[in-house]
Amino acid sequence: MARKVWFQLVDTATRGPFVDHKVSSVPCDGINDIEDFRNKIHAKYDHTRPQGTDILSHFTADQLGVYANRAVYDEENGQPLKASASVDDLGKDDDCALIVEVPQQHLVPRTLASVAELIAIPSTTVLNEPDKYAEECISLTEWGVDAVHEIPLIWRFMSSLGGCTNSGKIFWRTEDKQVVSLMVDGWFRESTRDRINVHANKKIILMGSPGIGKSTLLCVTAFHLVFKHKKNVLVYRRLTGRKQSNCLFYLGYEDGKVVQFAVQRCKAPNAISIYEHLIRQQGISNVWLLLDGFRYEDIPQGLMTFDLLATSQQVDLKSQERIDAYCCLFSCWRKQDLFKLGEQVYQFKVEEMEERFYYSGGSVREFGRATAEEIRIAIYNAVTKSRT
Incomplete structure (x- = not known):
């Protein structure tokens, strides 16, 4: 039985399924690299029959971004695979499907309804x-x-x-x-x-x-x-x-x-x-x-x-x-205001607040950290980073 390559189309605006697309697959035959894979996906969704298979008709294959899996896609610095990258064992089942990111349509449509369809505005x-x-x-x-x-x-x-x-x-x-x-x-x-x-x-x-x-x-x-x-x-x-x-x-x-x-x-x-x-x-x-x-x-x-x-x-x-x-x-916090905050919101003791203020200065974010030691470490790291 020929291997299938599993994938999920996602929308670049919402990072969710593109037009409600479910995990799907294409036969591995003829797929040697990511470029071949993109072409095969595009061919699958670039015609009007059967109904619903034209969802990529407004895009070219090379506009699709392909990621190794959802975990890579969700990484802050996750990068798409190169067109020349080998498919190998990628997308071997629906649990580790390749993520195919569909770009936004930049044509200016005639109606507001078509705008929402093309750029996938989140539903309210x-x-x-x-x-x-x-x-x-x-x-x-x-x-x-x-x-x-x-x-x-x-x-x-x-x-x-x-x-x-x-x-x-x-x-x-x-x-x-x-x-x-x-x-x-x-x-x-x-x-x-x-x-x-x-x-x-x-x-x-x-x-x-x-x-x-x-x-x-x-x-x-x-x-x-x-x-x-x-x-x-x-x-x-x-x-x-x-x-x-x-x-x-x-x-x-x-x-x-x-x-x-x-x-x-x-x-x-x-x-x-x-x-x-x-x-x-x-x-x-x-x-x-x-x-x-x-x-x-x-x-x-x-x-x-x-x-x-x-x-x-x-x-x-x-x-x-x-x-x-x-x-x-917007000015930094005065000591007396931080102490009022510490007393009324966090129930800090005066001695503890003195130590906190010693490290935090006028930063309410630092002053409210879990412990004074956390504040000290955060300030130390910030100062050290500024010197490098």
Whole structure:
């Protein structure tokens, strides 16, 4: 019996099955390398009969990326096989099927429906318990300072998307309130003859040292925009932790209901395609784009119409860029604020907090690590790395 080569078509945007494709196979006859394998797959799905076998008709065989298996595909730096690579024992059964990544279609279709088909926009689902989410964030601009606020649902939602606080509780500083008030005022206050809104219609770049809460502020602001101001919000996050990669999530409205979708391991081209689709569907003024963790100069052109960027890097805006954007500096934590956080959220003892602050300085992320020794090691590694 001739051997078969098993494979799974996946979509580059969602990293899930391409148009619901199940694991399938092609005969090994005539397959000597990956190029032969791609040609045979393309031939299988490049005709109109029987129905459903034309799913690759808009692509050429050499556009398909082939990976050794799902584990390799899921690796942060996983690379496709070379066209000249031998098939050998690859794809020998459906448990270790080759992964065939189908690219996005770049032709501009005539209808929104065909756009969704070609770039495989993730399907939205209704968000559960929207009223409870609203309770957590709708009064963000009115939150009292020097106090802890509970955001358990937001924390749970964000847990698989890079996180947002360590515990579902957020300590609100004067600096947090000032920054949020400044941003919301710039976005929504109408200018009057006596009081011009100089920040109206401008992008915001929130800058500050690593680990001081910029990302948390951005995520909570995203939910506030959705539930208080009824905006459709797309958030794209750059993640650098171990076994983490960039992710994207969307919160918006359909038929009066709050809906959402999320994409793990979302590469920039995928994020751009999703953003462009939402713009075609709703209009650019109705889609708010928030970027977290990106260097300003590294932002792809397709994402430059963002509304808010949180970054740890310095940004030097050119004179022309200052017309459309402004920078806001987010300050490090003061010792007294960290001690209030430690007491109210973590129940740390004063002696322990003194040691923690000795190593962490104004970084709330470092201050809240499991032990003081962890903080010391993290700071030591960061300093050592900066010297090499």
